Amino acid sequence: MNKPRQQHQPNRRHRIAMVSDFFYPRLGGVEMHIWSLSHALLRLGHKVVVITHAYNCPNLNNADTGHDRINGTGSNNVKSKRTGVRYLPGGLKVYYIPFLPMVDEDCLPTFTTSLPIIRWILIREGIEIVHAHQATSTLANEAVVYAAELGLASVYTDHSLFGFDDVAGVVLNRVLKATMSTVSGAICVSHTCRDNFILRAHLPPSIVHVIPNAVDPSKFVPDPSKRREDRITIVIISRLVYRKGIDLLTSLIPPICHQYPQVHFLIGGDGPKKLCLEEMVEKEHLEHRIQFLGCVPHSQVNDVLVQGHVFLNVSLTESFCIAILEAASAGLYVVSTNVGGVPEVLPEDMVELCEVDVDSLVGGLGRVIEKIDGSSNSVVDPWKFHERIKDCYSWERVAVETVDVYDLVYDKSRLSLLERLRRYRTVGGIAGYVVCLLDITLHFVVLLIEWWQPRHLIDVVPDLQMEKAVVTTSDKKGVPS
Incomplete structure (x- = not known):
């Protein structure tokens, strides 16, 4: 675990663009990381905008229109396209550019199609640093290339582990x-x-730095009164997909239920593997022991966690796993597969690590159940767990360490065309020449766009976020802004 760090006020304020295909209204680890980090940076006085693609989402506010009432249709059937500029709570400005995803909320790679609008946003907002997220995001990869061509500093955050022996x-x-x-x-x-x-x-x-994820402890607070005293509840909140180990879970639940009659499962999440779980429940006649909650909004995750004693994570691969951090903050003991960066997240007395096989998971989960059941739950003090997580993990700390990286990259000299071509040449034999040819093409496309849409014709918006932060900081210090 990390040691607490003192509060930090930056001397230099940056203008940052977070770029990724994955953002709200889609919910996941990358999305919550961008959301939380952006707000923490705003509180430190930096300017932050998010660039993502347009989303189709339910229109919850204006769905119940007169036309719908006349036709007798419910509001759940009405959808809207989230596109254009939106201001989200906390003053975060988001550009939902009008591109639709190809698969899994990821845009089709276009090489230069997204360049004019991203360049326009970067110039309009006076962006100095482009911060891209996630290797599978098309927009993120394109943004790093565009940043180099436009003479901007770039930072990339990797959130996942990928192999070397499969085609993908x-x-x-x-x-x-x-x-x-x-x-x-x-x-x-x-x-x-x-x-x-x-x-x-x-x-x-x-140039590769390690900054662990964090959790907002105010949103994950223990409430032991919500637990059932006559049972031990095991909570699983996850996307129900292969990578999250749902096949392991399907084989794990029956022996645990048969061996420990006091155990019940709460399963939150949705995905293609949900059918396998439902078939297992029906086959083993465990309908009264397992409750499916469906997709759980992030705002309601804590309400589910506080009902449990143990949080179970059976992922096949994880770079960090923020879910176990949230569970520990809510006062749950964690049982998890020993994969990726999971061993780095929690101390040994807060987690039981198991190998990626059913026997190891059954044994590890069984030991935790017996420990909790045999000691009247004294083995886990939810409030002590919460305070330990609160002391060691915070988004303010992540933001401060990220600003340190921003300071380093901002002070670096920008690469010339020849320097970029030398780097692209190292990609590989034939591939290196292909990438060089693509970059030369991109260079001339940028020159064409500069002629077609000159910088001086693009209105630059005022830095209201940074000005507001300066006023707030000055007021706290008792001096005029």
């Missing part, structure tokens, strides 16, 4: 090696993630 991994790693050739600095959420990323992207270790 090989292709993604080759793309990542090309797009990361000109990145100014990189951040990984764990040391395991850092080692994996350096090998995949072939970057010098000196």
Whole structure:
């Protein structure tokens, strides 16, 4: 675990663009990381905007229109497109650019189609640093390349682990090696993630930093009164997909239920593997022992966690796993597969690590159940768990350490065209020449756009976020702004 760090007020305020295909209204680890980090940076006085693609989402506010009432249709059937500029709570400005995703909320790679609008946003907002997130995001990879061409500093955060022996991994790693050739600095959420990323992207270790994820402790607070005294509740909140180990879970639940009659399961989440779980429940006649909650909004996750005694994570791969951090903050003991960066998250007395097989998970979960059941729950003090997480993990700390990275990349000299071509040449034999040709093409496309849409014709918006932060800081110090 990390040691507490003193509060920090930056001397230099940056203008940052967070770029990723994955953002609200989609919910997940990457999305919550961008959301939380952006707000923490805003509180420190930096300017932050988010660039993502348009989303189709339910129109919860204006769905119940007169037309719908006349036709007898419910509000759940009405959807809207989240596009254009939106201001989210906390003053975060988001550009939902009008591109639709190809698959899994990821845009189709276009090479230069997104360049004019992203360039326009970067100039309009006076952006100095482009911060891209997630290797599988098309917008993120393109933004790093565009930043180098536009003379901006760039930072990339890697959130996942990828292999080297499957087709998808090989292709993604080759793309990542090309797009990361000109990145100014990189951040990984764990040391395991850092080692994996350096090998995949072939970057010098000196520019790759480790900044762990965090949790907002005010949103994950224990409430032991919500627990049932006559049972031990095991909570699982996860996307129900193969990567999250749902096949292991399907084989794990029956022996645990048969061996420990006092155990019940709460399963939150949705996905293609939910059917396998439902078939298992029906086959084993466990309908009264297992409750499916469906997709749980992030605002309601704590309400589910506080009902449990144990949080179970059976993922096959994790770079960090913020879910177990949230569970520990809510006062739950954690049982998890020993994969990726999971061992770096919690101390030994707060987590039971198991191998990625059913027997190990059954044994580990059984030991925790017996420990909790045999000691009248004294083995876990929910409030002590919460306070320990609160002392060691915070988004303010993540923001401060991220600003340190921003300071480093901002002071670096920008790469010229020839320097970029030399780096792209190292991608590989034939691939290196192809990437160089693409970058030369991109260079002339940028010159064409500069002629077609000159910078001086783009209105630059005032830095209201930074001005407000300056006033707030000055008021706290008791001096005029």
